[in-house]
Amino acid sequence: MTEVRQRIAEVQSEYLYEMLQEIKKRPGMYLGKCSITRLRMLLDGYGLAQCELGLPRTDQEREFNGFQDWIQQKFNITSSHGWDSIILFYSADERDALDNFFKLFEKFQNGESPLPN
Template sequence: MTNIKPGFLDAKSEYLYDLLARIKQRPGMYMGKPSITRLNSFLDGYMSARIELGLSPTQQEQEFNGFQDWIQERFKIESSHGWASIILFYSADEKAALEYFFELLDSFRRGDPADLNQIWQENASGSTLPLTQETASLAD
């Protein structure tokens, strides 16, 4: 492994969510085609590279680590499937799963409860839920 001199690598301390926002805008540029499986592989490589470089996890990366548990709770999944395969299972195809990932990530980052029943109870007072692929299918 090559030694990196201090100051040579300008690693932004909070970068993950900026990167994901750019991937959302231009997935083909980063992954070849829109695919949740490719996004998962891309993020695995990103995390591995940071570890190889000896960079400590950022606050955003630590927060994102909770996304797996949040997804499992949201979909009532107790198996060892990763977030990407869970989202893909509930989507029409890889591209739809990628779009759904970004909807779910926005909900996660807002601090929305993972339990949809709790969301419906909180909104029973007449306010409306943001329309997502998930809430639209539940309203039918």
């Protein structure tokens, strides 16, 4: 079993951002419909599966944890709402929120400040 876990960890070592890019290209295929809520559920399931398999968190996954704080700073939110709920609140609907997620996530990845100049 340990060999299987090690092999899985090697194969998926930095897969999160690649997976998000694939979802961006074809959200209906991965999520069923364009929905930020469904994206959040998929990512939560992804994290749970890794935890259950005893896989260590990757650099990308640790970095992605900072997205929550970045979104809270961007929208000046101090409550405990998740990044998905915050983005949805400032969007027209689930589809718009999903589009906004990818725009905001790209800015986060590029190291842009969440605060206006």
